[in-house]
Amino acid sequence: RRTFSYTPRLQASENEDAFLSQFKNTSIFGKLADKPEALMALRDFAELMKAQGQPIIWIDANSPPSAFQMMKLAANSEFREAAQKVVSELQKAGVDL
Numbered sequence: 001r002r003t004f005s006y007t008p009r010l011q012a013s014e015n016e017d018a019f020l021s022q023f024k025n026t027s028i029f030g031k032l033a034d035k036p037e038a039l040m041a042l043r044d045f046a047e048l049m050k051a052q053g054q055p056i057i058w059i060d061a062n063s064p065p066s067a068f069q070m071m072k073l074a075a076n077s078e079f080r081e082a083a084q085k086v087v088s089e090l091q092k093a094g095v096d097l
Contacts (some may be wrong), residue, residue: 038089
């Protein structure tokens, strides 16, 4: 019997989260660069959206969410809690919303 074996890729690297890589190119990132709590709240929020199968709606301004999508998100308690945490952390960092 043969056993399966594999060799990891020598140049394997972890892909950076798409949300964070796009966010780093914004002007607001400079304000938040030294505020890890705010960045973590944003990252957690993006991960929650991704885990629930929702697109990261604020990145693509060409296709805003429908009223139905907004109602569905507003009805989700995890979404509301994560959104409140993001708002709170951004306000602590001095970002006007």
